[in-house]
Amino acid sequence: MRDNIITQNRLKELLNYDNELGVFTWIKPTSNRVKAGQLAGTPHSMGYTTIKLDRYLYLAHRLAWFYVHGSWPNEIDHIDHNKTNNKISNLRDTSHSDNMKNQKIRNTNTSGINGVYWDASRGKWASSIHVKNRNIHLGRFVDIEDAKKARSDADKKYLYHQNHGDK
Known part of the structure; x- marks a missing residue:
């Protein structure tokens, strides 16, 4: 094309x-x-x-x-x-970089929240975000809501689109 x-x-x-x-x-x-x-x-x-x-x-x-x-x-x-x-x-x-900040949630996601996953080795929810070709670890949390908030705050900080992670 x-x-x-x-x-x-x-x-x-x-x-x-x-x-x-x-x-x-x-x-x-x-x-x-x-x-x-x-x-x-x-x-x-x-x-x-x-x-x-x-x-x-x-x-x-x-x-x-x-x-x-x-x-x-x-x-x-x-x-x-x-x-x-x-x-x-x-x-x-x-830009390609900004376009990547507005993606649908992947069908392989098991938590239902972009950037939040279950860390089985530690028995906690983990949260991360990808910025400028780097994966930034946001922390591990007992409660999924805390992991979700950490990711949501990072989305705002790194200017991810409000629809990022929607289904």
Whole structure:
């Protein structure tokens, strides 16, 4: 997938973007398989929507940003973690580091709280946070709520997004 190949004028010639719904529709289809007015894009294996324009494949959320702002984003964060919600109000241009501060809770998480895990060797809850390629240990706690508070305080201190760790 590429950026910087298509111009904003060409994009707007081919597609209409509805920023309230977060969807693209064809104005001028580039294939016989689609018609003007049809929704543009197909699901990608990673859950994102892709759109093929002039032989190049683009991620719809990046196109949405480019369509509205006229510049290519560094990295797009879906604020609500829904990879198909391409409403401009749900997208933010961010660095990779900041994008990592707004992740869904991993499906391997057993505590239900990001950065909190059971330390079986000590029989306590442990809390940690990842900052600038370092894992920072926040402490071990008898009560899971104390471990959760330590992580929540660290999230604020290190400017993690308020949705970080949501399901």
